[in-house]
Amino acid sequence: MTRLVIVVEKASDWSSYYPSVDVMSAMDYLRKPVGGDDERTHVINLCRSYKYLGTGYYVSLLAEARGHKVMPSVRTVNDLRRRSLYGLDIDDLNQKLTHFLPAGGRDTTDFGTLVYFGETAYPALQDLARQVFEMFPCPLLRIEFERDRVWQVSSIKPVGLHTLVDTQEDAFAEELDRFSRKLWRKPRARRQFRYDLAMLVDPKEQMPPSNKKALKSFVAAGRELGIEVDPIGKNDYQRLAEYDGLFIRETTASDNHTYRFAHRAEKEGMVVIDDPSSILRCTNKIYLNDLMVSRKLAVPRTEILYRDDSKGMKEVVARLGFPLVLKIPDGSFSRGVVKVEDEDALAHAASGLFQHSALLLAQEYVYTEFDWRIGVLNREPIYACKYYMSRGHWQIYNHGAKGTAKSGGFETIALKEAPAAVVKLALKATQPIGDGLYGVDLKQVGSKPVVIEVNDNPSIDAGVEDAYLGEELYLRVMREFLRRMERKRQGDGVR
Structure with a gap:
């Protein structure tokens, strides 16, 4: 089970709201540990201030020491003190704010808005409020804007519950209720699972890295090892605090929610594949080409x-x-x-x-009948595939075909049957990137292979990449998560 604890600095700070067994004073929380070994505890710290070495600061600090998930975390508290982190460049902000300025119209040079768990009363600023909350997860924030020639964020500050007026208290109560129900809506059977792993998926993605059957196989493999694998979507960003790890099974990009999920998970100290560094390094082919050339690895x-x-x-x-x-x-x-x-x-x-x-x-242009794909996990090869070109086309995928994209055939073989030079070059190509899960694409002309690219978040589809190993392929991935989560829990500091 998961327990929710709402910490307030003074009992009077909660006087406007219904009494709740989930609410306790900061001093009670600091003095008396809550939650048992089998009970996951989430803390919402609503202290009046998070000043360094103040009461609110210590609530977050001791929450982390006790293994509780706390909002805001100590890292968030520290980051909010560093103005350089929120010097955001906000496109078209001036135009968006014009309709919401206080009396004074265009002569106004400052403006502010409250953000409750990522929500704001101004629809035009909702995307910005969400981005700020994702960057600085804190229950109550005030974003201040100032205008010289264009609008800019001048400050992002935590706000004390005791400072709210009636209408703001109503808005906060509504968002707290919605947020807590969303974050902890699913009770967990901790008795049978040692770890919880979030698997980020998009059921509507046309070309996902894993098909539905493969996703079910990951869930089954996790359960066999004592890991509950829970599919989540892009709207579950704030649920990340529930989990021990994150497994991304959406097509990644450095400019969308997949990278934000990876970055947040890493900041939370979770085991994450794909990690944000791998996403950045693999999703840009110019970077990859320079990296391969600098390592003197063969490329076209x-x-x-x-x-x-x-x-x-x-x-x-x-x-x-x-x-x-x-x-x-x-x-x-x-x-x-x-x-x-x-x-x-x-x-x-x-x-x-x-x-x-x-x-x-x-x-x-290097002509071959097929491309090699070598799957690599933690610097070890785990599968070998041949991807043949789409019929009548020069690529594996033909996006010009009628309807959905067409792909060529495939052949999945034992690693020992793949050319040793291909496997060796694939491993060398992943060395400077990391120890995550990668798919290395190579072409071989004669006996000489060349690296085409290294993919983070590689395809693992049922009936394709698992055609040789079967369920063992999914178990290998889950065993690596288990190894990392166990070492993380033991405090060895391994991602």
């Missing part, structure tokens, strides 16, 4: 194209020749990848791709 000949540099484009063509392949840096599943046969096709394709990125990769 590659050049960088720059927007508005027609001379440089001609020089690249002279060096690489035709056909060549253009890629946007952050494409996935063969999207944003175009093969061009001549200068006219190059100019047309580059013009379109430059709408999405200031830099593009131009790469020599």
Whole structure:
């Protein structure tokens, strides 16, 4: 079971609300430990101030020492004191705020809004309020804005419950009720599971990294090892505090919620795959190419194209020749990848791709019937696949096909049957990235393999990547989570 504890500095701070057994004073919390060994405790710290070495500070500090999940955490409290962390660049903020300025209209140079668990009374500022709450998870915040020529965030400050007026108390009570019901709505059977693992999925994603059957196999493998694997979605950001680990099974990107989930999980001290560093390193092909070249690992000949540099484009063509392949840096599943046969096709394709990125990769075209994919987990290979090109197409995925994207066939084999040079190069390619879960794509011409890219969050589909190992593949992934969570619990500091 999970216990909710709401800590207030003085009993009078809660006088406007219904009495609750979940509410206790800061001094009672500091003096008397709550929660048992089999009871997970979540603390909402509503002290008047989180000043360093003050009462509120110690509530969060001792909550963490007791193994309780607390909001705000000590890290959040410390971060809120560092203005450099919230010098946010907020696009179009001036236009959005115009309709909500206090009396004084356009002459107003400052404005503020309260944020209750990520919610605000101003719909136009809701996205901003949510982002601030995700960055600084704190029950009550006030965002102050100031305007010189454009609006900027001037401060983000915790607010004491005792400072609220009647209408604000009503808004806070509503959001507290909604937040606590959402965060702890699912009782957990702790008697049979040693650990809880959140698995981030999107049931509506057209090309997810794992199909439904594979997701069920991850859940089953976790249960076999004493891990409850709980599928969550992008709206469950604040539920992360419930879990011991995070397993991302959505297509990752550095500019969407998957990265925010990974970053938050890492800050919470959770075991996380994919970790945010791996996401950043793998989702940009320009970074990956430089990384492979700096490590002297074999890659196809590659050049960088720059927007508005027609001379440089001609020089690249002279060096690489035709056909060549253009890629946007952050494409996935063969999207944003175009093969061009001549200068006219190059100019047309580059013009379109430059709408999405200031830099593009131009790469020599290397023909093969299939690409190798070597799955790597914690610096060890776990599966080997051949992905064949889509019928009548030069890529594995044909996004130009009618309806959904079409893919070619596959062949999953024992690792010992894969060429040793391919497996060895795949392992070398993941070394500078991390010890997470990766899928290394390679081509082999003759006996020489080259790295095409390293994917974080690689595909593990039932009937494809598990075709050789079967359920053992899912168990291997879950065993690695178990190993890391056990060492984390023992205090060895391993991610």
